[in-house]
Amino acid sequence: MAAGMIVNVHDDGDDVPTEGSRTYAIIVCVFAALGGLFFGYDQGVTSGVLIMRSFLEDYCVGWHNFTYEQCT
Structure with a gap:
């Protein structure tokens, strides 16, 4: 029975991350952060405009x- 057993099927001894993986991760994180920033800015501007006389x-x-x- 193999319950709780961890088997490593690929162990080539190379623990160094591949080239460009850190750069890719940083780009993805920056892109996601900018998306959240722009979405928040859009929500703030839109809510302000909707109550303008x-x-x-x-x-x-x-x-x-x-x-x-009735509109207010």
């Missing part, structure tokens, strides 16, 4: 006969 007057008032009070 000029936006509500241009895009909400009159839509389905809404008044300004």
Whole structure:
């Protein structure tokens, strides 16, 4: 029974990481971080625009006969 047994099937004695793996990992991490940063910035700007009086007057008032009070 092999329960709990760890078998190493590929052991060539080379523990050095392959060329470029660190650079690739850094690029992936930076790309992911920038994606999160831009998504957060977009959410902040969009939420600010949605409550602006000029936006509500241009895009909400009159839509389905809404008044300004119904849009806020």
